[in-house]
Amino acid sequence: MVKTDQDTIAAISTPVGEGGISIIRVSGDDALPVVQKLFRGKDLAKVATHTINYGHIVDPSNQQEVDEVMVSVMRAPRTYTREDVIEINCHGGLLATNRILQLVLSYGARLADPGEFTQRAFINGRLDLSQAEAVMDLIRAKTDRSMDVALHQLDGDLSRLIRQLRQDILDVLAQVEVNIDYPEYDAVEEMTSQMLREKATMVKERVSGLLKTAQQGKVLRDGLATAIIGRPNVGKSSLLNALLHEDKAIVTNVAGTTRDVIEEYVNVEGVPLKLIDTAGIRHTDDQVEKIGVERSRQAIITADLILLLIDQSRPLSEEDRELITATEQTPRMVILNKTDLPSAIELKDLKTLVNGDPIIQTSILEQSGMQELGQAISHRFFNEGIENRQNQVMVTNARHIGLLKQVESALTEVLSGLDAGLPVDLVQIDMTTAWNLLGEITGDSYQDELLTELFSQFCLGK
Ligand SMILES: Nc1nc2c(ncn2[C@@H]2O[C@H](COP(=O)(O)OP(=O)(O)OP(=O)(O)O)[C@@H](O)[C@H]2O)c(=O)[nH]1
Numbered sequence: 463m464v465k466t467d468q469d470t471i472a473a474i475s476t477p478v479g480e481g482g483i484s485i486i487r488v489s490g491d492d493a494l495p496v497v498q499k500l501f502r503g504k505d506l507a508k509v510a511t512h513t514i515n516y517g518h519i520v521d522p523s524n525q526q527e528v529d530e531v532m533v534s535v536m537r538a539p540r541t542y543t544r545e546d547v548i549e550i551n552c553h554g555g556l557l558a559t560n561r562i563l564q565l566v567l568s569y570g571a572r573l574a575d576p577g578e579f580t581q582r583a584f585i586n587g588r589l590d591l592s593q594a595e596a597v598m599d600l601i602r603a604k605t606d607r608s609m610d611v612a613l614h615q616l617d618g619d620l621s622r623l624i625r626q627l628r629q630d631i632l633d634v635l636a637q638v639e640v641n642i643d644y645p646e647y648d649a650v651e652e653m654t655s656q657m658l659r660e661k662a663t664m665v666k667e668r669v670s671g672l673l674k675t676a677q678q679g680k681v682l683r684d685g686l687a688t689a690i691i692g693r694p695n696v697g698k699s700s701l702l703n704a705l706l707h708e709d710k711a712i713v714t715n716v717a718g719t720t721r722d723v724i725e726e727y728v729n730v731e732g733v734p735l736k737l738i739d740t741a742g743i744r745h746t747d748d749q750v751e752k753i754g755v756e757r758s759r760q761a762i763i764t765a766d767l768i769l770l771l772i773d774q775s776r777p778l779s780e781e782d783r784e785l786i787t788a789t790e791q792t793p794r795m796v797i798l799n800k801t802d803l804p805s806a807i808e809l810k811d812l813k814t815l816v817n818g819d820p821i822i823q824t825s826i827l828e829q830s831g832m833q834e835l836g837q838a839i840s841h842r843f844f845n846e847g848i849e850n851r852q853n854q855v856m857v858t859n860a861r862h863i864g865l866l867k868q869v870e871s872a873l874t875e876v877l878s879g880l881d882a883g884l885p886v887d888l889v890q891i892d893m894t895t896a897w898n899l900l901g902e903i904t905g906d907s908y909q910d911e912l913l914t915e916l917f918s919q920f921c922l923g924k
């Protein structure tokens with residue numbers, strides 16, 4: 463059977479596994495008749511739209527009851543896909559859910575491709591491309607906070623902004639056309655290039671502003687790359703385990719236990735962290751440990767945030783001092799660990815050494831100071847950006863970021879072309895490119911392959 467956009471499609475829309483309820487979503491012209499064949503309860507053809515109806519799913523071949531269900535009837539066009547949508551809410555676990563889906567499929571629907579519901583929403587004009595991608599981000603959002611960003615995008619904040627910029631460019635291009643058509647005025651060439659310059663500068667500033675938010679947006683999606691750094695045996699792996707609430711990394715009292723970098727995702731007070739446990743940094747002749755130490759040094763360079771661990775039961779060593787210097791350039795928090803043991807470090811000396819960076823005292827062994835650490839991370843992160851920027855449009859999607867960078871360089875071309883005194887119609891080409899690229903973000907100008915590629919990344923049932 464050849465798949466078409468007209469087929470009625472169905473899929474399980476809730477995560478696979480044991481949940482309280484599962485939802486089977488059916489969309490298309492035949493959604494109602496198909497489900498009607500399996501439903502014992504009210505006549506679905508007669509119920510009002512956007513109602514939920516109690517009844518049973520029955521296998522027509524043997525009249526056997528499969529599950530007790532609630533069926534939502536949503537008639538086009540006020541639906542997610544703009545087609546007739548029926549959602550069967552059942553509660554019989556995986557087995558019943560699958561059987562209902564099978565029945566729906568044998569009575570006239572076909573299994574939806576991943577992302578096909580959202581693709582239809584897009585094709586039928588309900589969502590634009592950046593909103594459709596926001597749905598995808600929403601599905602993948604790791605914490606509540608990144609959910610907020612995805613939701614904003616879903617509202618179309620980004621789309622609105624992009625469309626406005628496109629309109630601005632279009633206006634100036636139209637004006638350029640008019641001016642070119644009336645070359646009898648003396649100063650026309652100069653006027654036109656002046657206009658182009660102003661507009662290109664303005665749009666470029668907005669685009670650069672958007673790209674600045676991308677750094678933070680990325681953090682929300684992928685987690686803040688947080689490297690736990692310190693000399694051997696200070697408690698780095700213990701910290702990773704404590705934050706994860708899980709014995710993930712090996713902890714022993716042998717210095718040099720961790721040999722390789724371990725990465726784990728964890729949500730600390732609303733901040734998604736990609737925690738990186740590293741090998742303790744010291745001079746060593748051991749071949750394997752040497753490689754580990756090298757990787758730790760690399761982690762210092764690439765991390766967004768460093769948790770520098772120091773064992774306060776021992777005097778600051780040469781290695782500690784080296785690490786304090788090596789981590790200076792990256793946002794850093796210092797953790798003075800093992801407070802359950804007698805102290806061998808003067809807090810105020812350390813404070814001057816670390817240039818006033820926050821110092822948190824912990825005993826990971828006795829689980830003290832952990833809450834303070836979480837709060838400090840969250841405070842550091844949100845108060846220096848995200849919290850105050852919640853209402854700002856953010857770019858979080860890799861494809862959008864890529865396109866915006868291209869827009870930025872097309873506009874740079876426009877400006878340097880004008881500086882070099884190139885004819886206006888040449889400069890116009892780069893301006894048009896910028897307009898097209900912006901359109902690719904919202905899907906106002908798009909290619910078919912791009913669409914297929916995008917929607918294939920969705921989960922089944924969305
Ligand atoms: N007394 C005390 N011991 C701790 C504390 N935190 C960790 N330790 C102990 O310190 C030792 C080393 O801990 P690890 O977490 O393996 O240290 P590490 O920094 O990962 O060490 P390497 O992987 O060798 O670099 C273990 O015996 C831990 O139980 C603490 O707060 N107090």
Ligand SMILES: [Mg+2]
Nearest residue numbers: 698699719720
């Ligand atoms: Mg370790």
